[in-house]
Amino acid sequence: MALRLAASRFSKTPSAKRNIVWLDRSLTSHFTPLRCYLSTSPKPESVTLGENIPAPPMVYISGEEMTHYACNLFVDQWIKPYFDTSAWEVYDLSCKSRDETNDKVLHDAVEAGARIGAIFKEPTITPSALQVKEFGLSKAFGSPNGAMRRGWNGITISRDTIHIKGIELGYKNQVLFERHAVGGEYGAGWNEVGKGTLLTTYLPQDGAPPFVVDKRDLTDDHNVVVVYHNPYDNVRELAHIFFKRCLEAKVTPYIVTKKTVFKWQEGYWTTMKEVFDSDYKEEFLKEGLLERSGGDLQHLISDAATMQLIRWTDGGFGMAAHNYDGDMLTDQIAQVHRSPGFITSNLVGRSADGNLIKEFEASHGTVSDLWHDHLAGKETSLNPLGLVEAMIGAMQHAATLDVDKNPGDASKVAVKLKVMNFTETLREAMHNTFRYGQGTRDMSGPSGFTTEDFIAKVAWRLQRYLAQQDEEAPPPQLQEPTRKYRRNLKIDAEAVNKMFQKFDTNGDGKIDYEEFEAMMIKLNLAPKLETEEKDARDAY
Numbered sequence: 001m002a003l004r005l006a007a008s009r010f011s012k013t014p015s016a017k018r019n020i021v022w023l024d025r026s027l028t029s030h031f032t033p034l035r036c037y038l039s040t041s042p043k044p045e046s047v048t049l050g051e052n053i054p055a056p057p058m059v060y061i062s063g064e065e066m067t068h069y070a071c072n073l074f075v076d077q078w079i080k081p082y083f084d085t086s087a088w089e090v091y092d093l094s095c096k097s098r099d100e101t102n103d104k105v106l107h108d109a110v111e112a113g114a115r116i117g118a119i120f121k122e123p124t125i126t127p128s129a130l131q132v133k134e135f136g137l138s139k140a141f142g143s144p145n146g147a148m149r150r151g152w153n154g155i156t157i158s159r160d161t162i163h164i165k166g167i168e169l170g171y172k173n174q175v176l177f178e179r180h181a182v183g184g185e186y187g188a189g190w191n192e193v194g195k196g197t198l199l200t201t202y203l204p205q206d207g208a209p210p211f212v213v214d215k216r217d218l219t220d221d222h223n224v225v226v227v228y229h230n231p232y233d234n235v236r237e238l239a240h241i242f243f244k245r246c247l248e249a250k251v252t253p254y255i256v257t258k259k260t261v262f263k264w265q266e267g268y269w270t271t272m273k274e275v276f277d278s279d280y281k282e283e284f285l286k287e288g289l290l291e292r293s294g295g296d297l298q299h300l301i302s303d304a305a306t307m308q309l310i311r312w313t314d315g316g317f318g319m320a321a322h323n324y325d326g327d328m329l330t331d332q333i334a335q336v337h338r339s340p341g342f343i344t345s346n347l348v349g350r351s352a353d354g355n356l357i358k359e360f361e362a363s364h365g366t367v368s369d370l371w372h373d374h375l376a377g378k379e380t381s382l383n384p385l386g387l388v389e390a391m392i393g394a395m396q397h398a399a400t401l402d403v404d405k406n407p408g409d410a411s412k413v414a415v416k417l418k419v420m421n422f423t424e425t426l427r428e429a430m431h432n433t434f435r436y437g438q439g440t441r442d443m444s445g446p447s448g449f450t451t452e453d454f455i456a457k458v459a460w461r462l463q464r465y466l467a468q469q470d471e472e473a474p475p476p477q478l479q480e481p482t483r484k485y486r487r488n489l490k491i492d493a494e495a496v497n498k499m500f501q502k503f504d505t506n507g508d509g510k511i512d513y514e515e516f517e518a519m520m521i522k523l524n525l526a527p528k529l530e531t532e533e534k535d536a537r538d539a540y
Helices: 065-079 095-100 104-116 129-135 144-151 235-249 263-279 281-286 302-311 323-336 368-375 385-405 410-435 441-447 451-468 493-503 513-522 530-539
Strands: 002-004 035-037 058-062 088-092 118-121 156-158 175-180 189-193 196-202 211-218 223-227 252-257 298-301 317-321 344-350 356-362
Touching: 058 104, 058 385, 065 368, 065 385, 065 451, 088 104, 095 104, 095 129, 104 118, 104 144, 104 356, 118 385, 144 344, 156 235, 175 235, 175 323, 235 252, 235 263, 235 281, 235 317, 252 263, 252 302, 252 323, 263 281, 298 302, 302 317, 302 323, 317 323, 344 385, 356 385, 385 410, 410 451, 493 513
Parallel strands: 058 088, 058 118, 118 356, 175 317, 252 298, 252 317
Antiparallel strands: 002 035, 156 175, 156 344, 189 223, 196 211, 344 356
16 A cells, blocks of 8 residues: 655644744755655565575476567566576477487477476477578577477367457457377378389287288389377376366367378267366356357367357367377467467476476577577567566476475465466566567567667566565557568558458448448358357358
């Protein structure tokens, strides 16, 4: 509670005889108004500048280019002034480091992640053939993600929309997505072959007779053959993770496959439905979360899911899919919701001792174009929202694991309280900086802050919020920033003008309702009646 100090003068005579003396304003014209706060005992979760709180153990995987630069800035300005991060294990997965260690650093990082269970990962580069030459590497190193997913017994990759209260992005309400973390095309074996016969043979581990899974004759001179599989043992656990998260976020779940064509995907749907019916359906019905899906868990063919992602911009739903479909569909979600910078990406696995392993990263790359501008001495304006959400998630999970692994240790509980308060306050400080119109240029236009200025501004606001732990005035409610300021967004203004003139049939410079309706129907964007939507679902 804030109290204003006021200047006044009272005589010491009884109130009936007191003469009121009005203070001459000239005497106070140079006074600075002061603000004082009620003194209370510090709350257990309070965090103060220079407190040096021992941050719980966590694996920090560093990458390179612009995102590495931005992460260094916000760790130095936002986290280290409050926390001692000496318990963090840092692994450099830059191309240079992987080359110098012959990729031992990757194996060490995977081992540490399995042991500790909480991981923050900066975006990394998987070098192309051209980059191998450019960086002077001994070979083209593969993506580290496969090794991480295998080493951490990956179950799912959770990708959710990020929202800033008061600013509309793409989806009005949250959208959740679970992408099966293993199997599919990403682990495929392949080769180029000529004419001949291809046999895919299965040899059972229990010594049972082998049998041919597939036999086909290749008649072309040039063929590419591909073999992959989908491990289904962990689909049941993926289902539990998905449905629990949907209940917590109060969104409607959908399962996405292409099982009408890919018959082998039927098992994914069957397992998800079994888990839903036995453990979750009653709770979803109780919460009223199945009204939009006909009172039951609905299956969507991947083609239909693609269309619905564009139409369901109110959000409020979740989807779960196989590895490849999940990758493609979440890219589409990112585009509807402004950019990949507004989507989280969290790998969830399971350690040998049963604890959840969670790795948090942004869903975008190293932002090479801004890095090259930075190296050239030009101003840059990188939006670090996805990176910071990943850091928040990793710090919170690290604190949770530290308490779980040390039952009865009051000091661990105390640190967890501080970590949770700090990270939520950091999120508020960052979001409010956007809401006050002090964001990066993708959100605030040409007058937006540079990379360095934005991080410094959030650092200032974070310190103030932690000191006060309340806001003096509610942040302004802002409209969605125009998308024409998005980096690399190239709009053909002349073509847009021609489209407008085409649908402005009476040439009055406006599009009235009739013209708007005709335009929506012509572009096949008009919302369909619910009965038609249900018929479409039934067809699948």
